[in-house]
Amino acid sequence: MKVDGQHYRSIWLEDGEQSVFVIDQTVLPFEFRVRQLRSTAQTIDAIATMVVRGAPLIGATAACGLFLATQEDPSDEYLKESASRLLAARPTATNLGWALERMLPQLLSEPITDRVEVARFEAQNICDEDVGINSQIGTHGLRLLTDRCHLGRKNEPFNILTHCNAGWLATVDWGTALSPIFKAHDAGMNIHVWVDETRPRNQGASLTAWELKAHDIPHTIIADNAGGHLMQHGQVDACIVGSDRTTRSGDVCNKIGTYLKALAAKANDVPFFAAIPSSTIDWAISDGISEIPIEERAGIEVTHITGVDEKNQLTRVRLTPEGSQAANPAFDVTPRDYVSGIITERGVCDASETALLNLYPEHVQKQQKSQG
Numbered sequence: 001m002k003v004d005g006q007h008y009r010s011i012w013l014e015d016g017e018q019s020v021f022v023i024d025q026t027v028l029p030f031e032f033r034v035r036q037l038r039s040t041a042q043t044i045d046a047i048a049t050m051v052v053r054g055a056p057l058i059g060a061t062a063a064c065g066l067f068l069a070t071q072e073d074p075s076d077e078y079l080k081e082s083a084s085r086l087l088a089a090r091p092t093a094t095n096l097g098w099a100l101e102r103m104l105p106q107l108l109s110e111p112i113t114d115r116v117e118v119a120r121f122e123a124q125n126i127c128d129e130d131v132g133i134n135s136q137i138g139t140h141g142l143r144l145l146t147d148r149c150h151l152g153r154k155n156e157p158f159n160i161l162t163h164c165n166a167g168w169l170a171t172v173d174w175g176t177a178l179s180p181i182f183k184a185h186d187a188g189m190n191i192h193v194w195v196d197e198t199r200p201r202n203q204g205a206s207l208t209a210w211e212l213k214a215h216d217i218p219h220t221i222i223a224d225n226a227g228g229h230l231m232q233h234g235q236v237d238a239c240i241v242g243s244d245r246t247t248r249s250g251d252v253c254n255k256i257g258t259y260l261k262a263l264a265a266k267a268n269d270v271p272f273f274a275a276i277p278s279s280t281i282d283w284a285i286s287d288g289i290s291e292i293p294i295e296e297r298a299g300i301e302v303t304h305i306t307g308v309d310e311k312n313q314l315t316r317v318r319l320t321p322e323g324s325q326a327a328n329p330a331f332d333v334t335p336r337d338y339v340s341g342i343i344t345e346r347g348v349c350d351a352s353e354t355a356l357l358n359l360y361p362e363h364v365q366k367q368q369k370s371q372g
Helices: 040-048 055-072 076-087 094-108 112-151 179-186 203-214 224-232 258-267 353-359 361-371
Strands: 020-023 034-037 158-162 191-196 219-222 238-241 245-247 252-255 272-275 304-308 314-318 331-334 341-344 347-349
Touching (some): 020 055, 034 040, 034 055, 040 055, 040 076, 055 076, 055 094, 055 112, 076 094, 094 112, 112 158, 112 179, 112 272, 112 341, 158 179, 158 224, 179 191, 191 203, 191 224, 203 219, 219 224, 224 258, 238 252, 238 258, 258 272, 258 331, 341 353, 347 353, 353 361
Parallel strands (some): 158 191, 158 238
Antiparallel strands (some): 245 252, 252 331, 304 314, 341 347
């Protein structure tokens, strides 16, 4: 996507550079800052502190982190250790493990002298593939929105509610939940987006709004608890969210607060879709509530908030009485019964194991073996 007329990806490798470049998402929308990662340790820190975030981007960043590890020490022992440290940085997003499981065995099978080159090549492939996958999600989602828009009110905008940030900043490019919205707007559809602020880190108010504004897409930021009210009054035509981990049965794990939106959508007959790349599907688990580990982040993200002051300086202020404790689960699970459909790079399907396996038949035999 473009920033001030220049095209950027959220992560990239440059020719002649043995480092990785990322957009620092902790300072958006107030400052656009590119950060250079030169080591595995810096990559782990960038993932853990949410300089980079979003499941697909975390996976791509982990792949690039393993590339940096090959430059530090290409030995089997060090690469395995680095992969374990990268995996522990954010436990919920399945893309992280997917990228490492894809890269590590390949690297270990190569001669040590070739590992840097192979790691760079494979990390670049993962980044490039992510762009194509998310573009396809947008194409399939656009067809879905076009069909539903024709059923709606004439001469009025089609109102989409989204939660957190599942735009191009959460991927290498295009995004997941926002990809259909970008493509719908580019196709001339009359689109308006309700943007949940998404406490506690406000990724909707800061990142999603920043992306939509840059793309000239009409949008309105709302308090997290406003969505149900809007649905009750017919002001939401569809919900589209991303996912950090999706079970083979169609349960969707996404930013905390997603489940409440799904409940409200179900109660008000509003279709609720999850837009996901296949790398987000965890084929090993079926029950998201009992089997997906939910990351617990620091309470300070709840008790304090970051923004700019009257001098336009980035600052953090406390919201709560001093000494009050805060719980901060980062994600929740929306059971498949509340998901109207899943938008993938191969098409749109029901939230069920049968439907997902129909889209990804290469996993049928694996499932039969695991159940046998």
